[in-house]
Amino acid sequence: RQLSGVDSKARGKHAVKGKVAALELHALVSARAILKQIRVSAPMIGRDAELRQIVQTLERAKAGQGSAIGIKGEPGLGKSRLKYEAAKMARDMCFAVHEGRAIRFGGMAYWTIGALLKDALGLAEVLDKDEVLAKVTGAAERLGMKPVDRHHLADVLGARYPDSPIAHLQPKDIRLNLMIAVRTFCQAIAKEKPRLLVLEDMHWADGASTEAAEWVAKAAGEMACVVLLLYRPGYEAPKGAANLSTTGNLEE
Numbered sequence: 001r002q003l004s005g006v007d008s009k010a011r012g013k014h015a016v017k018g019k020v021a022a023l024e025l026h027a028l029v030s031a032r033a034i035l036k037q038i039r040v041s042a043p044m045i046g047r048d049a050e051l052r053q054i055v056q057t058l059e060r061a062k063a064g065q066g067s068a069i070g071i072k073g074e075p076g077l078g079k080s081r082l083k084y085e086a087a088k089m090a091r092d093m094c095f096a097v098h099e100g101r102a103i104r105f106g107g108m109a110y111w112t113i114g115a116l117l118k119d120a121l122g123l124a125e126v127l128d129k130d131e132v133l134a135k136v137t138g139a140a141e142r143l144g145m146k147p148v149d150r151h152h153l154a155d156v157l158g159a160r161y162p163d164s165p166i167a168h169l170q171p172k173d174i175r176l177n178l179m180i181a182v183r184t185f186c187q188a189i190a191k192e193k194p195r196l197l198v199l200e201d202m203h204w205a206d207g208a209s210t211e212a213a214e215w216v217a218k219a220a221g222e223m224a225c226v227v228l229l230l231y232r233p234g235y236e237a238p239k240g241a242a243n244l245s246t247t248g249n250l251e252e
Contacts, residue, residue, distance in 0.1 A: 047082065053242070054086045057226055058093055062194050066225040068217035070237035079230045083198060086228055090196040095226075096120075096189075097196045102204035110156045112209035113182060116197060117157060120189060132159040143188035152181035156212075175208070179215045186216050187223055194224040202231040214238040 008026035016023045057067055069086075071079045087097045100116030118124050121135045133154055140150035151164045156178050160166065166174055189195055199205070199213055217227045217238035229237055237243060 047078070047085075050082060051085060051089075054082075055089055057242070058086075058090055058095065058194075058196070061220075061224055061226045062093060062095070064222070064224050066190070066220035066223045066227070068220055068227040068229065068238055068241035070229045070231065070241045070243045072231055072233060072235075072237075072243055074232060080200075083200065083228065083230055087196060087198065090194075090226070093194070095194045095196045097198065099198040099200065100209075101200040102202060102206070102209065104201075104204050108158075109206050109208040110158075110178070110212070112199060112202070112205040113212040114157050114209070116199060117153070117182070117185065120185075120195075120197075123157070129159045132157050133161060139185075143185070143192075145184060145188060148177065149181040149184045152177045153185055156182060175211075178208075179212055182212045183215045183219050186225060187219060190223040190225040196226050196228060198228045198230070200230045202229050202237075203235040205235075217241055 011025040011027050013022040014025050016025075054069070057069055061067065071082050073079045087099075090097050098116055098120040100112050100114070100119060102112040115124075121139055123132060123135050136150060136154045136157065136159070139145075140147075140153065145153070148165075151161055151166055152174075154161060155164070155166055155174070166177075169177070186195070186197065197216065199209075202210065202213065205213070213227065213229065216225075217229075218240070220227050221240075227238075227241075229241065231237070
């Protein structure tokens with residue numbers, strides 16, 4: 001059975017221990033999170049305080065004083081619905097909305113933040129390296145990003161320019177520069193238009209994406225940007241992020 005969001009290559013039929021007949025095997029080429037839109041047929045009830053807080057946060061961000069909000073709750077308690085309402089209000093206020101989601105089976109480094117960046121670049125369904133590099137080049141030129149940031153941004157997305165200097169850097173220096181590139185890109189697009197950056201299921205996020213989210217969240221105060229993080233109890237939101245619990249009122 002073919003799974004949505006998974007690309008594979010057929011490897012033919014092979015004998016498998018415990019099976020009488022040979023099985024058709026496939027090698028995993030790539031996988032991506034599929035963001036499913038929730039269906040809404042009725043107005044949201046009982047969350048007036050939270051919705052007011054989200055509106056106020058968006059209004060401040062539009063004036064250049066962004067921030068981060070965390071929506072915390074167990075499964076089924078309304079995180080996705082609050083996200084839906086936040087995104088709808090943001091679009092009504094002329095924000096661009098971009099989303100990235102962590103995956104349960106453990107994505108590679110930068111998976112979650114990479115999904116967000118791909119959405120912002122219009123690369124959600126693009127897997128070809130040349131297409132990714134072309135998009136990054138175009139965006140970097142439009143946004144006035146430095147060549148070094150362009151190289152590192154491409155690396156976050158799993159694509160590397162042939163003339164990239166990254167291979168000559170130490171791992172700790174690469175990680176630091178990747179974080180700076182992600183932050184720089186988010187700052188640059190927020191200057192074009194206010195942004196709502198949504199990162200969902202952060203309790204499953206890889207360590208690199210968690211760190212990158214913290215970098216962007218900390219910088220949001222000087223950006224026309226709101227970073228919206230959705231997660232279950234146990235995940236520690238970036239310092240300074242407001243916590244919008246699905247079981248209670250907004251807490252600082």
